[in-house]
Amino acid sequence: MEYYDEMYSGGQVREPYARLSEWVDTMPADFRQMKQAEAEALFRRIGITFAVYGEGGDPDRLIPFDMMPRVFEQAEWRRLERGIKQRARALNAFLRDVYGRAEIVRAGRIPARLVYQNEAYEKAVVGVVPPRGVYSHIIGIDLVRTGKDEFFVLEDNCRTPSGVSYMLENREIMMRMFPQLFRQNRIEPVDQYPELLRRTLESVAPPKCSDRPTCVVLTPGHFNSAYYEHSFLANLMGVELVEGQDLFVDGEFVYMRTTQGPKRVDVIYRRIDDPYLDPLCFRPDSMLGIPGLMDVYRSGGVSICSAPGAGVADDKAIYTFVPEMVRFYLGEEPILNNVHTWTLWKQDDYKYVMEHLPELVVKEVHGSGGYGMLVGPKSTKEEIDAFRKKIEANPSNYIAQPTLALSTTPTFVEEGIAPRHVDLRPYCLCGDRIELVPGGLTRVALREGSLVVNSSQGGGVKDTWVLSE
Amino acid sequence: MLSRTASNLFWMGRHLERADTAARLLDVGQRITLMPNTETGYQNEWASLLQASGTADLFAEKYGEVSQEKIEEFVFFDRDNPSSVASCIEKARESGRIVRTALTSQVWDALNITYQDLRKLERTARSKLDTATLTDFTTSSTSTVRGAINATQLRNDGWHFMNLGYGLERADATARLLDVKYYVLLPRIEFVGSGLDTYQWQVILRALSAHRAYHWAYGGDITAGQVADFLILNGESPRSLITSLYEAVWNLEGIAKRYGETVPNKARDKAREVLAGLQSRDIDMIFDEGLHEFLTWFIGEIGAISTLVHEDYLLGGA
Numbered sequence: 001m002e003y004y005d006e007m008y009s010g011g012q013v014r015e016p017y018a019r020l021s022e023w024v025d026t027m028p029a030d031f032r033q034m035k036q037a038e039a040e041a042l043f044r045r046i047g048i049t050f051a052v053y054g055e056g057g058d059p060d061r062l063i064p065f066d067m068m069p070r071v072f073e074q075a076e077w078r079r080l081e082r083g084i085k086q087r088a089r090a091l092n093a094f095l096r097d098v099y100g101r102a103e104i105v106r107a108g109r110i111p112a113r114l115v116y117q118n119e120a121y122e123k124a125v126v127g128v129v130p131p132r133g134v135y136s137h138i139i140g141i142d143l144v145r146t147g148k149d150e151f152f153v154l155e156d157n158c159r160t161p162s163g164v165s166y167m168l169e170n171r172e173i174m175m176r177m178f179p180q181l182f183r184q185n186r187i188e189p190v191d192q193y194p195e196l197l198r199r200t201l202e203s204v205a206p207p208k209c210s211d212r213p214t215c216v217v218l219t220p221g222h223f224n225s226a227y228y229e230h231s232f233l234a235n236l237m238g239v240e241l242v243e244g245q246d247l248f249v250d251g252e253f254v255y256m257r258t259t260q261g262p263k264r265v266d267v268i269y270r271r272i273d274d275p276y277l278d279p280l281c282f283r284p285d286s287m288l289g290i291p292g293l294m295d296v297y298r299s300g301g302v303s304i305c306s307a308p309g310a311g312v313a314d315d316k317a318i319y320t321f322v323p324e325m326v327r328f329y330l331g332e333e334p335i336l337n338n339v340h341t342w343t344l345w346k347q348d349d350y351k352y353v354m355e356h357l358p359e360l361v362v363k364e365v366h367g368s369g370g371y372g373m374l375v376g377p378k379s380t381k382e383e384i385d386a387f388r389k390k391i392e393a394n395p396s397n398y399i400a401q402p403t404l405a406l407s408t409t410p411t412f413v414e415e416g417i418a419p420r421h422v423d424l425r426p427y428c429l430c431g432d433r434i435e436l437v438p439g440g441l442t443r444v445a446l447r448e449g450s451l452v453v454n455s456s457q458g459g460g461v462k463d464t465w466v467l468s469e
Numbered sequence: 470m471l472s473r474t475a476s477n478l479f480w481m482g483r484h485l486e487r488a489d490t491a492a493r494l495l496d497v498g499q500r501i502t503l504m505p506n507t508e509t510g511y512q513n514e515w516a517s518l519l520q521a522s523g524t525a526d527l528f529a530e531k532y533g534e535v536s537q538e539k540i541e542e543f544v545f546f547d548r549d550n551p552s553s554v555a556s557c558i559e560k561a562r563e564s565g566r567i568v569r570t571a572l573t574s575q576v577w578d579a580l581n582i583t584y585q586d587l588r589k590l591e592r593t594a595r596s597k598l599d600t601a602t603l604t605d606f607t608t609s610s611t612s613t614v615r616g617a618i619n620a621t622q623l624r625n626d627g628w629h630f631m632n633l634g635y636g637l638e639r640a641d642a643t644a645r646l647l648d649v650k651y652y653v654l655l656p657r658i659e660f661v662g663s664g665l666d667t668y669q670w671q672v673i674l675r676a677l678s679a680h681r682a683y684h685w686a687y688g689g690d691i692t693a694g695q696v697a698d699f700l701i702l703n704g705e706s707p708r709s710l711i712t713s714l715y716e717a718v719w720n721l722e723g724i725a726k727r728y729g730e731t732v733p734n735k736a737r738d739k740a741r742e743v744l745a746g747l748q749s750r751d752i753d754m755i756f757d758e759g760l761h762e763f764l765t766w767f768i769g770e771i772g773a774i775s776t777l778v779h780e781d782y783l784l785g786g787a
Contacts, residue, residue, distance in 0.1 A: 044585065045578055222567045231569040241570050246473050246785075257472045257785025259626060260728050 001377075004147050004407040005419055006070065016071040016467055019184050024068070024410070024417060032067075032412065035177055039065050042173050064460035065170065067177070070409045070422060070442045071185075077466040080143070080151060080426070081436050083335035086326060088139045088428040091158055091313045093329035095135035099126050099309060104328050110321045118318070119366065120311030122274060124281055128298050130307045131204040132432060136314075137269075137305040138197070139428045140164075143336070145407040152339045152404065154423065156322065158314040159306055160271050163441045163461075164427050165229035168193060168236075170463040171439075188438035188466040193427070194236035200431035201237075201267045207300040208252065213266035215239045216256065218247070220272045220288050230271050244272075249292030254302045267303045274308050316365045316399050317343060339404060345396035353400040354391070357384050360400045361451075362391065375451055377403050406451055409462070411444055421445045423453050424464065438466035472785030474568045475630045479778065481564040481580075482634025485611050488557035490642040492607035494518050495544050495554075497646070497676040499600045501669070502537065515540050517649055522552050538595070545603050546591060554607050558587050561614075573621040576614065583610040608678070626727055633720040633778065640713035641771045646673060647700055648764045670696045677708050697760065698752040710767060711747050717774065718744050724782070736777035743770045 007017040043062050072080070097104050098115050105112045115121060140161025142154040171190055175182055198215065205213035219230035221243050234241035246256050247265065255262035270277065276286040281294035296302045312318065320341045326334040342349035342360075353360060362374040374387040391398050408419035426440030442462040443453035453459040498518045515535045519525040524543075527550060532539045545554045562584040565572055572580075590598065590606065615635070622628045650673050670691050674680045679699070686705060687695045701710045721737035747767075755763045 045581060222563070227566075231566075235570040240471055240474075242471060243473065246471050259470045259472055259475045259630075259724075259782040259785065260732050261785065 001403075001405050003405050003419070003421070004145065004150075006145070006407050006409045006422075008410075016073040020069065020071065020181070023178075023181060023184075029416070035067060036412065038177060039067060039173055042176070043169070063166065063455050064446055065173070066411050066420075066444055066446075066460050066462045067174070068410050068412055068417065069174065069181075069463040069465050070424075071465045071467060073467050074469045077188075077438055079149075079335065081438075083151070084141050084426055084428050084436055085434045086330065086332060086335055087141060087153065087156070087322060088136075088430055088434055090322060090325040090329050091139060091156060092134055092136055092430055094325045095158075095307075095310055095313050096129065096133045097329070098312060099128065099135075104325065107328070109324050109328055110318075114317050114321075115312060118312050118315060120274070120309070120315055122309030122312075124294060125298070125307065125309045131206060131303055134204055134430050135307040136310040137200055137204065137430050138164075139430065140425050141336075141428065143424045143426070144339075144404055145422075145424070146405050147407075151336055153322070153336050154339060155316065155319060156314040157425075159273070159311045161425065161427065162226045162229055162271075163425060163443075164193065165232040166461045167427070167439060167441045167464065168232075170441075170461055174463045185465065186468045188468050190437045190439045193437045194233060196429055196435045196437065197233065197269075198237040198239070200429045200433075200435065201269055201303075201305055203431035203433075204303050204305065205266050206303045209266040214264060215267040215269060216242045216247075216265050218242055218244070218268050218270040218272060220244075220276070224271075226271065233269075244276075244286075244288045244290050247290045247293075249290060249296055252296060252299060252301045254290065254293060254296050265302060267305065269305045274311060277304070277308060316341075316363060320399075339401045342400040344391065344398045344400065349400075350395055354388065357388060359403060361403050362387065362398055362400045365397055365399060373452075375403065378449070378451065403451070406445075409442075409444070411446070411460075411462075413446075413448075418448070420448070421451050421453065422462070439464040470571070470626050470630075472783050474571050474627065476779075476783040477564040477568040478571060478627050478630040479634040479783070481561045481568075482631040483638040484557040484561035484564065485614055486635050486638035486642065487552060488554045488561065488607055489611045490638075490646075491522065491544055491552055491554045491557065492604040493642075493646070493676040494522055495541065495600060496604045497649075497672055498540065498544075499537075499604075500672045500675065519543075520649070522645070524550055524552055537600075541600060541603065542595070545607075554603070555587060555591070558584055558607075558610075568627075571627045573617070575617040575621045579610075579614040579617040583614060586610065626724055629720040629723045629727075630782075633717055633724075636713050636717035636720060637771055637775055637778075639708060640710055640717065641768060643677070643700055643708050643710055643713065644764050644768050644771070646676065647697070648761060648768075666693065667691050673700075679706060679708060682706065694752055694756065697755065701755065702747065702750070702752060711744070714740065714744050714747060714771075721778075733781045736774055736781050739770075739777050740774050743767075743774065746770075 007014060007021070013021040040062060043065060094104065098121070102115070104110050105115060136158035138161060140157035140163070142157070143151050144154050145151050167190060201215045202213050215237070216239055217230055217234040219227060219241055221227065224230070231241050240256065242256055247254055248257070250262065254265045254268070256265050272288050275283045276288040278289045278291060278293040279286045280291045282289070293302070294308070297304055297308070320338065320343060323334040323338055326332055342353050344350045344353055353362070357374070358376045360376045362376070364372040374384065376384065379387070406421040406423065409422050410417045411420040422442050422444045424440050424442055426436060429435040442464040443455070443459045444462055445451060445453045446460045447458055450458070455461070498515050502515070515537070516525060519528050528543050531549065532543060543550055543553065547553045548556050548559070550556060562580050565577060565580045569577060586606065590603070618628070618631060622631070650669060670693060671680065674683050674691070674696060677700070683691070683696065683699050686699060686703060699706050699709065703709050704711055704715065706712055718737070718740045721740050725734045725737050
C-alpha cells in the first residue's frame with residue numbers, strides 16, 4: 001500500500017517542513033536523546049500521566065511524546081476549519097431535531113430505528129431545548145489524511161472528547177525546549193483554548209441564571225484516567241473542579257458544598273457519562289452523580305455540557321448519515337468526507353464485508369479507544385476467524401471500513417527518524433459562536449506499520465502546528 | 470472554596486508534617502541506640518518510639534521482634550503503617566493531586582518531585598540506604614514543599630487551611646515526642662536529672678532540629694525544666710506547643726475574618742481557649758500538674774479542635 005508522507009514527496013521536502021528539515025538533519029543523536037529525556041522528565045514532573053483501564057501496571061504511565069512536530073500550512077488548515085465547523089453545526093442541528101419534531105426522520109433521510117433505539121438516545125430530555133439550542137459544546141472530530149487534499153472524518157465525538165490537555169501541554173513543552181523553532185517558524189498559538197472554552201460555557205448559562213454564571217468541571221474523580229485533564233482545564237479556566245459528592249440539589253437549583261456553605265452552580269462541564277449523571281433519572285447505582293440533577297436541568301436551573309443525550313449524534317451507525325445531515329439542515333455540500341462505511345445490518349453490506357474481512361477494518365458500533373476492533377490486513381487468520389464469529393453472533397453491532405492509507409509524518413524512533421502513521425483530533429467549541437483553535441491533537445502509531453493510534457494501544461502524541469501566513 | 474478542596478489542603482498539611490515527624494522519630498531512635506549504658510538494651514527504646522506514634526501493636530503484629538532494619542522498614546517505607554513516611558508522602562501527594570487547581574505549579578512540582586524521589590528510594594537496595602539518608606530526604610523534601618507554599622501560594626482561605634493542618638499536626642507531634650521522653654523513655658523516676666536523662670533531652674532537641682536554638686535561648690546546661698519550657702511555652706521556639714497552637718489560632722482567625730460571622734467559628738473559639746490555657750501556665754505549674762497528664766490533656770484538645778474544623782468548614786452542606 002502507498003502512503004502519503006506529509007514531509008517528503010519523492011526525495012523533496014514539502015514547503016511547510018522546509019525549516020524543520022534543517023533542524024532534524026543537523027541534530028546530533030546525543031542531543032536528541034538528551035532532549036527526549038528532558039521532555040519525559042518535564043511530563044512526569046507536571047504529572048501528565050495516563051492510566052490505561054484494565055492493564056494494571058504503573059498508574060503513572062506517560063503517553064509517549066514525539067518531539068517531531070506535525071505541520072499544516074494555512075491554506076490546508078482553512079479548509080479543514082471550514083469543514084469541521086460545518087460538521088459541528090450539522091451535528092447540533094441534528095440533536096435539536098431528534099429531541100424535537102425529528103424532521104429528518106419524517107423526511108425518511110435517517111431510519112427511525114437508528115435514532116430511537118439507540119442506547120445514547122435519552123427519552124428523559126425529549127422536548128427540552130438547552131440554551132441556544134446547543135447540545136454538544138465540545139466536539140472532537142477525528143480526521144485522517146490519505147493525500148494532499150484528501151481528508152476523511154473517521155468519527156465524531158460529541159460527548160466528552162478527551163486529549164485537549166495534551167494539545168496544550170505538547171505545545172508548552174515544545175516552546176520550552178526549542179524556542180528557536182518558534183522564532184524560525186511562524187506558528188499559530190493554541191493557548192487561548194481554555195479561555196474560549198470558558199466563554200463557550202458561560203454563553204450557554206441557563207435561563208434562570210441572571211448574574212455572571214458560575215461554571216464547574218465535573219469529574220468522576222482522581223482515579224479516572226483523564227483526571228489530569230479535568231484538573232488542568234478547571235485550573236486554566238479558573239473554575240472549581242467538582243465531584244458528584246460536592247454537588248447537591250436543593251429546590252430549583254444545584255449547589256456546591258463550600259467552606260462558606262452552599263454556592264449555586266449554573267453551568268456544569270461534565271466529564272462523566274450520561275448514565276452516571278443522576279441516580280434518580282439514570283443508573284440508580286451511580287455513586288458519581290447528583291440526585292435530582294436532571295429535574296433541575298429540565299426546568300432550566302442548570303446547563304449541562306455536553307447536554308444529556310448528545311451521544312446519539314456520534315455513534316458509528318449515525319456517523320454514516322452526517323453528510324446527509326449537512327445537506328438536510330444546512331443546504332450545503334459537506335466539505336469533509338466520511339470514510340466509506342458498510343453497515344452490517346444491511347444484507348448486501350454484510351455479504352461484502354464477510355467476503356472481504358482480511359482487507360477491512362471492522363469496529364463495534366459503540367466501541368471506542370481502539371478496543372474491540374479488527375484491522376484485517378494486520379491480523380492473523382485465527383484472529384480474523386475469531387472476529388468473524390463475533391460478527392455472526394450480532395451483525396448489527398458492527399460497521400466496516402476500508403483499511404485507509406493513513407498519512408505518515410517523520411517521527412523520532414530508536415534508529416533516528418522514520419515515517420509513522422498519524423491522525424488528527426481538532427476540538428471545536430459551540431456556544432453563542434463556533435470556535436476552533438488552529439491545531440489539535442496529533443496521535444501517532446509508534447509501532448512500525450501500525451495503523452492504530454490510540455494511546456491505549458501504544459500510540460503517542462505530537463505537537464501540531466498551523467503556520468500563519 | 471469547595472469543602473472537599475479545603476479538606477484536602479488541610480490534610481495535605483497534616484500529612485506532610487506527619488511524614489516529617491516520622492523521620493524525626495527514626496532519628497531519635499537511631500541516636501538513642503548509639504548511646505552506651507542503657508539499662509535494658511536498645512530494643513526498649515525502639516519500642517517506646519513506636520508507642521509514641523501509636524503504631525506499636527501494628528508493628529508487633531506484622532514484624533514481631535524489634536530490630537533496626539525492621540523499624541526502618543516500618544517507619545519509613547511500610548504502606549501498611551498509616552504513619553510511615555511513605556504513606557504520609559503518598560497521601561499528601563494524593564491530596565495535592567485532587568486539589569491541583571488550588572496549588573501553584575511550584576507547590577505541585579515540589580510535592581510531585583518528593584513523591585518521585587520517594588519512589589526512587591523505594592527501588593534502591595535497602596543495604597545502600599542508611600538512616601541519615603532517609604531522614605535527610607524527608608526533612609529536606611518536606612521543607613521544600615513548605616517553602617514553595619510560603620513563597621508562592623495566595624494568602625487566601627486555602628493557604629490558611631494548609632497552615633492550619635501544619636500547625637495542629639505539629640502541636641500534636643511535639644506533644645507526643647515529649648510524652649515519649651518523659652513517660653516512656655525513662656524507665657524509673659530516679660533517672661531524672663541523671664546523665665542519661667540529659668542525654669535523652671539532647672536527643673529530643675536534636676530530633677526537633679532545636680539543639681542550637683535551645684542554646685541560643687537558654688545557654689548553659691540542658692535541664693529538663695528548660696527543655697520542657699522551650700518545647701511547650703517558648704513562643705520563639707518554632708515547634709513548641711504554644712507556637713504551633715498560636716499558628717493554628719492565627720489561621721483560624723484568618724478564615725473567620727474572611728468568611729464573616731454567618732459561618733460557624735467553633736474551632737477558632739476552642740483554639741483560642743486552649744491557647745489561653747497554655748498562656749496561663751508556667752513550667753513549674755505543668756510539672757506540678759504532671760507532665761504526662763498535661764500532655765494528655767493537650768493532645769485531647771488538639772483532637773477536639775480538629776473535629777470542630779471539620780464541623781465548621783469541611784462538611785459544606787446547607
